[in-house]
Amino acid sequence: MDALEILSTGAGMSVQDFGRHGWKRYGVPPSGAMDPHAAAWANRLAGNRDDAPVLELLLQGAGLLVLAARRFAVAGAEAGACIEAWHARTLQPGDRLVFPRNQKGLWTYVAAEGGFDVERVMGSASTYPRGGIGRALRAGDRLAVAGEANFAKVGEGWVAWGERRNYEDPPLLRIWKGPQWEWFDEMERTGFFSADWEVSNHSDRAGYRLEGARMNPPEGEMRSEPVLVGSIQVPPNGLPIVTMRDGPTVGGYPKIGIVDEGSLSWLAQCRPGVRFRMALIE
């Protein structure tokens, strides 16, 4: 049953779940929600499994028209919709869910009770636009949901304060040693972990460029090797790039560290201008 019609896709809109795994050797990145913490909460509020397909919205400008009475939930970045972030409510046909003003963070998640019914490709509903994998969304498209609305459930809900995140104030990001850790000397390591960093404007679902300190990339050519999501690569210009969920599966730049998965969902929500620091997990 169609639950939503897309009025506008805004700065960016895609379907995401927790990604496709087992396809890296074909050059296919995992994709999946940039902030799985928020995506999971949107689903829980809607009464779904944590990994059900959700809509992932970038910043602002998205507009959705409700076609079927259903419980909807919003989590992640607050963007001024009639359902506040970290809340759920039952909406009626004709209601509009519009996201006019991004206030904090980058990514907002919208879940519908039952989960969006989107064809799975390689085991996942996640859109990977560069590969032409999954469903690309356009204004006028309709999204179906799986299953019936369960009106016996309480229509409203919210996430406990302790689980809501203030994306303007990220914690210290936890970093594991990267495969080329030994290539970076003591001074480079110290500089890396004492700098205040922020995410550059030239960032997307494939990679986040960091600004804060210019590193001296280590000498020596390396052969391309398999890359893990969260890897912090240092290219010849000395400005680190963190491989995100749509990032390439192989890479040839030295990697000083790997962002821990728990910290990666925080990093994903850091807008340019939000300062953060990183600390090594010993």
Next chain:
Amino acid sequence: MKWTPLGPRAVLIEFAEPDPDATRARGRAIQRLLESRGGGDIEDFSIAFDKVLLEFRNGIDHARQSAGWMKKFAALDPLAPAEAALYEIPVRYDGPDLAELAARCGLGVAEFVELHAAPIYDVALLGFSPGFPYLEGLDPRLHAPRRANPRPRVEAGAVAIGGSHTGIYSVESPGGWQWIGRTDVRLFDPSRREPSDEAMFLLRAGDRVKFVPAD
């Protein structure tokens, strides 16, 4: 072989051998082993040249897992017969970088094309984009650095050279390789789903490719 932990649930194992052919054969054998085993506690794996990345579903004891897997990898017989298909790929050698690159190599265009189309290439790995093959076997006279300014858009089917590799763009994307030709063969087609989603990919690591100049 040696291993490096990558966070709480992944390990990178290096299996380089003195002879590059032996390394390649070992990589193929590792891929066959991991594919035949199915998922289990391994969520994903990928192999590039002399390294294999194992990603587990949960946190692992790196030393114990690595020791176990390195033992299995070392016991593989890399000479075991492997399925390797040969694909002939028609190419129109009319890429925007062809003339300049040939000149830089000190070759005429016809000679350059002949040298590029001569070898039977080996698919070292698929990476960069879904189904993009890194092909090994390029004549050293044709090795070329990547473009200083990557193109914002390279079309699917573009045949290109990057360093010591040649490759074929599988989807339209930005790209920094030297673009020398085009093919209509689709290396990645998300609409090919029978008998399984693997059918989307024309090539697999270990396959062989021969370019055939076309008008």
